Amino acid sequence: MGFPVGYPEVLVPKLFLHALSLLAWLRSLVAALFHLLRLSDLLDTDAAAIAWPPESPPPRAPTLSALLIREFLPVAAFRDLDGAGESPPSPSGCAVCLSEFCAEEEIRCMANCKHMFHRACVDRWIDHDQKTCPLCRTPFVPEHKVEEYNQRLWAASGVSQFYQDDYTPTL
Structure with a gap:
């Protein structure tokens, strides 16, 4: 059977x-000539700046809650879990x-x-202040450790020390 031979829409x-590639090549040739003749300041530099993607912002430091969540999630080598007897x-x-x-x-x-x-994948997820599993959205911190997590977060944040002077129990 085969395919029909004439495809004029593919030719255009x-x-x-x-x-377009010829025009891009000519543009780079003209830019190189201007640079050689030390006339590159005559070229439109704003158009060249638009062609490059913007610089990405510097990475942020992980939040306090992210650091605490990392402490609650164990790290192990895959080979250690693979032979642990339980099927992952x-x-x-x-x-x-x-x-x-x-392994x-x-x-x-x-x-x-x-x-x-x-470890790197889920740590990056946690660094974006996510507190649930990326796959099933179950909370990272187990229910029986939520109270401990909240207490450690409160103590590490320094807020309790800030209000300590103002808080005086009444008898």
Whole structure:
């Protein structure tokens, strides 16, 4: 059977792309000539600045709650969990980056839902002030440790020391 031979609609985009690439090449040639002749300040620099993507903001330091959540989530090598006798729910790979787990990689196993992620993947998730599993949205901190988490967060925030002078119990 085969395909029909005539595709005039394919020829126009191909010709258009060739024309655009020729124009881009000519533009870079003119820019190089201006640079060689030390006339590059005559070129429009605003157009060149638009072509580059904006600089990404510097990374923020993790919040206090993120640091505490990391303490509650254990870190282990995948090879240690693989032979622990219990069958892991997601042994094939990380649901965040979609990469396979290797034996020597550090992973975090969620306490409530038992999902596993690469340490770097879930730490980045936690650094964005997320407090639930990225896969099933179960809270990171188990219910029996929520009170301890809140107390440690309150103590570490320094707010209790700020109000300590104003708080005087009445008898």
